[in-house]
Amino acid sequence: MTERNVVLVTGAGGWLGSLLVNALLDDPKTPDVQLVLVDIVEPKAPAGANAITIKADLTDPSQVDGIFQTSHGIPDTVYCLHGIMSRGAEDNFDFGLKVNVDSVRLVLNAARRFGSDIGRPLKFIFTSSLAVYGGPLPEVIKPDTIATPQGSYGAGKLLSEILINEYTRRGFVDGRIIRLPTIVVRPGAPSAATSSFLSAIIREPLKGIETTCPIGNSLSSPELDLAVWVASPETTVKNFIIAKHVPAAAFAPHTRVVCVPGFTATVREELAALEQVGGKEAVARVRFQDDATNRRIVSSWPARFDNAYALSLGFAVDEGGMVPVVERFKQQVQAGLA
Numbered sequence: 001m002t003e004r005n006v007v008l009v010t011g012a013g014g015w016l017g018s019l020l021v022n023a024l025l026d027d028p029k030t031p032d033v034q035l036v037l038v039d040i041v042e043p044k045a046p047a048g049a050n051a052i053t054i055k056a057d058l059t060d061p062s063q064v065d066g067i068f069q070t071s072h073g074i075p076d077t078v079y080c081l082h083g084i085m086s087r088g089a090e091d092n093f094d095f096g097l098k099v100n101v102d103s104v105r106l107v108l109n110a111a112r113r114f115g116s117d118i119g120r121p122l123k124f125i126f127t128s129s130l131a132v133y134g135g136p137l138p139e140v141i142k143p144d145t146i147a148t149p150q151g152s153y154g155a156g157k158l159l160s161e162i163l164i165n166e167y168t169r170r171g172f173v174d175g176r177i178i179r180l181p182t183i184v185v186r187p188g189a190p191s192a193a194t195s196s197f198l199s200a201i202i203r204e205p206l207k208g209i210e211t212t213c214p215i216g217n218s219l220s221s222p223e224l225d226l227a228v229w230v231a232s233p234e235t236t237v238k239n240f241i242i243a244k245h246v247p248a249a250a251f252a253p254h255t256r257v258v259c260v261p262g263f264t265a266t267v268r269e270e271l272a273a274l275e276q277v278g279g280k281e282a283v284a285r286v287r288f289q290d291d292a293t294n295r296r297i298v299s300s301w302p303a304r305f306d307n308a309y310a311l312s313l314g315f316a317v318d319e320g321g322m323v324p325v326v327e328r329f330k331q332q333v334q335a336g337l338a
């Protein structure tokens with residue numbers, strides 16, 4: 001049976017969810033895509049899209065089956081993006097597990113049942129995170145590096161990954177697990193992610209607003225050498241689409257986890273890129289107030305990965321480091337889009 005290009009997106013009202021929706025509409029490999037957009041907050045469909053929008057709380061079992069039973073028919077592909085972010089999951093352990101694990105399992109079980117109804121496992125694309133890694137780590141993370149999370153968000157993501165891998169091994173779904181770097185620059189209001197400041201220290205100054213960097217106490221603090229693993233939203237969304245098109249047989253036989261490509265940047269390099277793009281007056285809008293909890297969590301995440309496996313599967317990588325990322329964001333600010 002051929003795919004009908006019906007794509008269900010959970011978390012469609014969120015940042016990456018809404019970027020993904022636009023990318024799906026532009027994907028020449030999924031012409032006439034029919035979308036089912038789901039979020040706990042009423043998601044918006046782009047003008048002209050063939051989209052059904054559903055407001056649903058996916059932690060409520062009674063609301064899950066309905067998202068698979070719309071007039072578009074059973075989806076071929078599920079993008080499972082809904083979730084609560086790192087600081088939210090760290091500060092509220094039970095709620096974090098409920099959203100980042102229990103509700104993912106509900107959606108996964110529904111995908112299994114509806115896939116069985118149509119006699120073909122649904123593609124199940126899940127956005128995981130580098131936060132699955134922590135503790136003593138090698139200098140460079142490789143596909144065989146064992147994930148030992150040191151935060152509740154990463155632990156929740158890893159639990160969901162294991163379920164998706166197992167459901168894939170059993171043939172219940174065709175899982176694709178993409179471990180994302182931290183995505184910068186995020187527009188809009190600060191999020192509940194521990195990494196939120198990595199966007200805020202670019203975004204707010206370029207918008208003429210002061211912001212507080214929770215790493216270090218001044219521009220000369222050694223803490224600013226903290227390195228992070230990042231990717232731009234443009235490349236990330238491209239990789240969401242690629243994740244759908246990678247042939248199942250191309251993945252390593254024992255896992256569907258792929259650490260999608262990113263690059264290393266230090267907080268100091270981010271601020272240097274800000275200065276290059278926005279000038280000294282932009283950097284002067286960054287205040288410093290070291291937050292030990294925030295720094296501990298971000299420091300526990302790895303900052304260097306071997307991109308080779310992901311690149312061999314066809315995933316894309318940012319070129320040119322932070323400066324082009326900050327330049328693109330400045331253009332969005334100037335266009336009133338950020």
Ligand SMILES: NC(=O)c1ccc[n+]([C@@H]2O[C@H](COP(=O)([O-])OP(=O)(O)OC[C@H]3O[C@@H](n4cnc5c(N)ncnc54)[C@H](O)[C@@H]3O)[C@@H](O)[C@H]2O)c1
Pocket residue numbers: 010011012013014015016017038039040041056057058059080081082083084085099103127128129130180181182183184191
């Ligand atoms: N942004 C990043 O840097 C980054 C990095 C790694 C992984 N991720 C993962 O990518 C995904 C998308 O991230 P984002 O930055 O767009 O986050 P986001 O917070 O902007 O979007 C998440 C969406 O999930 C929705 N949601 C939360 N609970 C829900 C529920 N019970 N039922 C239905 N919807 C619910 C929220 O309303 C929100 O719109 C998440 O799974 C996140 O963990 C993001």
